[in-house]
Amino acid sequence: MTLESLTYASATELSSGLRTAEISAVELTQACIDVIAKQNPAVNAVITLCQESALTEAKAADLRLREGSAGPLTGIPLLHKDIFCTRNVATTCASKMLANFIPPYDATVVSRLRAAGTVMLGKTNMDEFAMGSSTETSVFGVTRNPWDLNCVPGGSSGGAAAAVAAGFTPLGTGTDTGGSIRQPASLCGITGLKPTYGRVSRLGIIAFASSLDQAGPMTRTVEDAALMLQAMSGVDAGDSTSADLEVPDFSGGLNQPISGLRIGIPKEYFSQNLDQRVADKIHQALDELVKEGAELVDIDLPHTEQGIATYYIIAPAEASTNLSRYDGVRFGHRCESPLSLTDLYERSRSEGFGEEVQRRILVGTYALSAGFYDAYFKKAQQVRRLISEDFQKAFEHCDVIAGPAAPGPAFPLGAKSDDPLAMYLEDVYTLSVNLAGLPGLSIPAGLVDGMPVGLQLIGRSFDEATLLRVGHRFQLCTDHHHAKPVLGGASQ
Numbered sequence: 001m002t003l004e005s006l007t008y009a010s011a012t013e014l015s016s017g018l019r020t021a022e023i024s025a026v027e028l029t030q031a032c033i034d035v036i037a038k039q040n041p042a043v044n045a046v047i048t049l050c051q052e053s054a055l056t057e058a059k060a061a062d063l064r065l066r067e068g069s070a071g072p073l074t075g076i077p078l079l080h081k082d083i084f085c086t087r088n089v090a091t092t093c094a095s096k097m098l099a100n101f102i103p104p105y106d107a108t109v110v111s112r113l114r115a116a117g118t119v120m121l122g123k124t125n126m127d128e129f130a131m132g133s134s135t136e137t138s139v140f141g142v143t144r145n146p147w148d149l150n151c152v153p154g155g156s157s158g159g160a161a162a163a164v165a166a167g168f169t170p171l172g173t174g175t176d177t178g179g180s181i182r183q184p185a186s187l188c189g190i191t192g193l194k195p196t197y198g199r200v201s202r203l204g205i206i207a208f209a210s211s212l213d214q215a216g217p218m219t220r221t222v223e224d225a226a227l228m229l230q231a232m233s234g235v236d237a238g239d240s241t242s243a244d245l246e247v248p249d250f251s252g253g254l255n256q257p258i259s260g261l262r263i264g265i266p267k268e269y270f271s272q273n274l275d276q277r278v279a280d281k282i283h284q285a286l287d288e289l290v291k292e293g294a295e296l297v298d299i300d301l302p303h304t305e306q307g308i309a310t311y312y313i314i315a316p317a318e319a320s321t322n323l324s325r326y327d328g329v330r331f332g333h334r335c336e337s338p339l340s341l342t343d344l345y346e347r348s349r350s351e352g353f354g355e356e357v358q359r360r361i362l363v364g365t366y367a368l369s370a371g372f373y374d375a376y377f378k379k380a381q382q383v384r385r386l387i388s389e390d391f392q393k394a395f396e397h398c399d400v401i402a403g404p405a406a407p408g409p410a411f412p413l414g415a416k417s418d419d420p421l422a423m424y425l426e427d428v429y430t431l432s433v434n435l436a437g438l439p440g441l442s443i444p445a446g447l448v449d450g451m452p453v454g455l456q457l458i459g460r461s462f463d464e465a466t467l468l469r470v471g472h473r474f475q476l477c478t479d480h481h482h483a484k485p486v487l488g489g490a491s492q
């Protein structure tokens, strides 16, 4: 295997190479480190590289492989979004506020993936505190889209998406509060799954909006997403919102046919907001699924348009509460020589948080304040219920819902940075899924002028298995997920 074929292989392929001893985990890990060393200066997807510990973990994985006690992820490299607490490894949320934070423990997702034998290469860049859709607000600088270095990779898990797309790693973790796994997956041409709220523990994930946050896999293939989800899922005594439900065998169900499956097409997802070229790709993708025996049905999600306003009340409200702990006393950056307690709070928070994070705190605090609570927060909760009910009604007529993951392909760096509302619209097709707590998958559906676009599939609560089955079927009959960027240039 050449270096390139190693780092662009899927975890499933690599796993069989490791088992037959065609490659070792140390060789594979070294190959990833070499690619990162060469390409990361241009992409800036990785903000912490754990070279030494990764090689030590790889050696341990090789031992398990030789002893025959290896699982399907043993020895597979991965990168964690820098929102997951990693023991003894800096966890910054891409913020000055947490620049010096070295967690004493691993997030449950991290410890579960460790237990599964993965090798942690390091941490990926993101929008500060996961607020954004472009990975431009990081204190470590912007991440660039490997398909066109002048474009954004999407966000907030843009570092992970760019890293998988650029061949740095077969596996990445992301978090998705309103679209942060699916939108960057779409813009970078990879597979990204946001599981049902409660499927994956949030313990040790730096909180943004606790009723919406969920962690999930970012991979090249649906097959790999199933493997990762298996390892990440399940109840956790440390997170009372994690669901005490049996975790199905996600990989085992992948090959079942999709004939007779009803795919709901919401007309609201194909309105004038959607780039026509993206719409064409989505329709082509749906044609493929019809060839495989699926049936398309028209459905309505009438409150789609209200999703944005609802989300941008609820998410900032929860964020303003979650971020109150960073006060320079209990947690986070502390200003120099404060003159008073108020001065300490004000300057620590003004210096530690970037502009978008401060905007969210202001909006959230306003929406929760005594005089405005009923008009904003309570109203938003009521509309959230209507959005959930839209999905429930739709799922009486279909088994999955399909549409675009983002309204267009990747946009140029800086194009939306001065216009928060334009940036918020990036998530118009994803955030109602979080408001309803449902699972959503984005898979590559082809290129538009050389840039990837994603097909989004939305499932019933805790029915990730159906999403994965449809996504895998799509990847069996198309090769969009094999397209890879020539760094900064045309596709191969």
Ligand code: GLN
Residues within 6 Å of the ligand: 130, 131, 132, 133, 155, 156, 175, 176, 177, 178, 179, 180, 181, 208, 315, 427
């Ligand atoms: N872009 C959305 C926001 O800025 C979603 C972010 C996310 O999913 N973490 O809030």
